[in-house]
Amino acid sequence: MRPEAVEAMLPFLSERFANPSGAHAMARDARRAIDEARDVMACVLGAAPGQIVFTSGGTESDNLAVLGVHDRRGGTLACSSVEHHAVLDPVLSRGGRLVRVDEHGVIDLDALIDMVDGGTALVSVMLANNETGAVQPLADVAKVVREHAPHAVLHTDAVQGFSWLDVHELTSEADLVSISAHKFGGPKGAGVLVVRDPSVLTARQLGGGQERDVRSGTHNVASIVAMARAAELTAAGRETTVARVVALRDRLAAGLVDVVPGVVVTAAEIERTAGICHVCVEGVESEALLYLLEKRGVYASAASSCSSGAMESSHVLAAMGVPRDLAIGSLRLSFGYASTDADVDLALEAIPAAVERLRLFTAPATAGS
Numbered sequence: 001m002r003p004e005a006v007e008a009m010l011p012f013l014s015e016r017f018a019n020p021s022g023a024h025a026m027a028r029d030a031r032r033a034i035d036e037a038r039d040v041m042a043c044v045l046g047a048a049p050g051q052i053v054f055t056s057g058g059t060e061s062d063n064l065a066v067l068g069v070h071d072r073r074g075g076t077l078a079c080s081s082v083e084h085h086a087v088l089d090p091v092l093s094r095g096g097r098l099v100r101v102d103e104h105g106v107i108d109l110d111a112l113i114d115m116v117d118g119g120t121a122l123v124s125v126m127l128a129n130n131e132t133g134a135v136q137p138l139a140d141v142a143k144v145v146r147e148h149a150p151h152a153v154l155h156t157d158a159v160q161g162f163s164w165l166d167v168h169e170l171t172s173e174a175d176l177v178s179i180s181a182h183k184f185g186g187p188k189g190a191g192v193l194v195v196r197d198p199s200v201l202t203a204r205q206l207g208g209g210q211e212r213d214v215r216s217g218t219h220n221v222a223s224i225v226a227m228a229r230a231a232e233l234t235a236a237g238r239e240t241t242v243a244r245v246v247a248l249r250d251r252l253a254a255g256l257v258d259v260v261p262g263v264v265v266t267a268a269e270i271e272r273t274a275g276i277c278h279v280c281v282e283g284v285e286s287e288a289l290l291y292l293l294e295k296r297g298v299y300a301s302a303a304s305s306c307s308s309g310a311m312e313s314s315h316v317l318a319a320m321g322v323p324r325d326l327a328i329g330s331l332r333l334s335f336g337y338a339s340t341d342a343d344v345d346l347a348l349e350a351i352p353a354a355v356e357r358l359r360l361f362t363a364p365a366t367a368g369s
Contacts, residue, residue, distance in 0.1 A: 001226070002185035002337070008229040009187065012222035020219050021208060030221050037228035041192055044235040045177060046168035053193045053211045054224055058159040058180035061193040062086035064215065065155040065176040066124060068201030070094050073153075075121030080107045080136070081319040087124050087157050088315070099125075104270045105134040105320045109144055116149035123152050127161035127170060131316045131332055133276030134267045135165065142173035153200045159183055159191075163234055163337065164242055164273040175200060181223065185337060186230035190223035234337070245274040245335045248344050252277050252333060255348040260355050264326065266317075274335065280322065281329040284358045289331060292357060296350035301332045 012033065018026035020034050035049075042049040055061045067090050070077055077096030079087050082105050091098075100111045107125055116123060125141045128134065138156055145154050155176040158167050163184045171177045177194035181187055195201070198214055207216035234241075256263045262282030281289065286302030293300055317327040333347060 001187060002230050002233055004233060005186050005226040005230040009222045009226035012225055016221075020221060021210065030219075033221060033225050034219055037224045040228040040232050044168060044231050045179070045192065045194055046172055047177075047194045047196070050212070051194050051196055053195050053214045054219060055191045055193055055215055056189050056220070057182070057191040058084070058157065058178055059086040060215075061159075061178035061180070061191045062124075062155075062157055063090050064193055064201065064204050065178060066090040066122060067094070068204055069122040069153050069155070069176075071202040071204070072200060073121040075119050075152075076117075077122050077124075078112075078115055078120060079124040080126065082107075082129055082131075082134075082316045083124060083126055084130050084157055084159070087126070087155075091124065101319050103321055104267045105129055105132050105316060106270060107136055107141065109137070109140055112141065112144050113148055116145060116152060118149065118151060120145075120149040120152040122155060123149065124155040124157065126157040126159075127167070128158075128165060128273045129267075129316060130160045131276075131314060131330075132267045132278045132320075133160070133272035133274075135161070135271040135273065138170055139173060146173075160275075161273060162231070164238070164245075164275055166238070168235075181227035181230060184230050184234040186227040187223045190220060190227045192227075237337070241337050242274045245337075245339060248339055248341065249274055249277045249335055251341075252344045252347055253279065255344070256351060259348070259352045266320075266322075266330075277333040277335070279331050279333075280317075280326045281331060281355055282326060283362070284329045284355055286328060286330055288358055289329070289351075289354055292354035293350055296346070296354070298347050298350045301334070302330050 016029060018030045020027055020030035038049045038052045041052045066087060077091045077094050078099055079091045080101055081098040082101050097115055099115055100108050102108055123145050125136050127138055142154055145152050153175045156171055156174040157178045158171055159178055159180045161167055162179050175196050179192050181190040195214060203214050205216050210216050253265045256279060264280045266278040290300060290302055
């Protein structure tokens with residue numbers, strides 16, 4: 001978390017602890033804090049304050065968008081084949097359809113045109129991919145939807161994009177926009193769904209009628225206030241931070257390619273967010289690589305999961321057509337506003353050494369050895 005967000009949060013965990021739904025003076029104080037946070041989030045997201053719905057994070061925002069629209073309208077749901085599971089799984093649970101992407105992970109607009117029609121209720125296409133950082137052409141997606149599915153609601157999962165992209169501008173054509181605080185230095189468990197028109201969806205969480213009946217539940221005041229502070233700082237410093245982090249990301253990618261044979265940088269030829277350096281390493285498996293990196297103080301992730309002992313490549317890489325033997329060596333190295341040159345230096349020292357060790361361990365024995 002950003003230190004300023006922690007500082008903003010603390011009073012609401014102690015002396016300013018009241019429930020903003022109450023009627024007394026302390027409750028009204030908490031309500032004012034919520035209202036001020038709502039104004040900040042509206043400003044940075046290009047929405048009206050009344051269009052900001054506070055949630056528990058990206059997953060709830062995505063589920064509320066997808067399932068809430070389907071509950072209200074029925075019809076067909078569609079999303080790109082590289083969406084986060086918080087979108088992908090709700091879409092598939094309602095019999096929705098997946099739109100293919102190209103080898104870079106960018107949505108195929110011709111396939112989208114073929115798939116949507118007057119019976120389409122919602123189209124969901126993320127702003128930036130959470131595994132590869134690939135940026136989607138959201139304006140072009142919006143144009144297709146408006147022309148070929150004029151009654152459809154357009155949702156975008158902007159969780160991975162807020163730190164690095166001008167969400168205010170890039171999501172202006174979307175009817176529903178999801179973000180999550182922990183991706184830009186705020187606390188975990190807080191998020192927003194921008195709802196331009198509440199009549200397009202049905203609430204999934206009922207009870208006290210908070211958030212204009214769109215999302216009931218006692219407000220997490222401390223986290224909402226901290227999220228707004230982090231968002232404000234992120235938006236104000238985005239241009240400078242992006243330029244600095246892009247340089248770090250590119251130095252890391254170039255260093256790995258130069259030193260480690262068989263490293264392939266994912267989506268290298270298209271626009272990507274500054275915060276992700278995703279590579280695939282030939283001849284190693286991510287699980288073992290991550291273990292060795294952790295021992296060196298490099299905390300990364302693999303866009304893959306281990307099920308019953310068998311490595312399975314991520315649905316994102318599979319949709320991009322990355323061969324399985326390469327995909328099982330996937331490595332996602334993430335940056336934040338606080339990342340430094342020293343972090344890159346450590347990674348460039350640890351990763352080649354770990355890869356070399358794994359390749360030596362798995363290399364076939366020579367004759368007579």
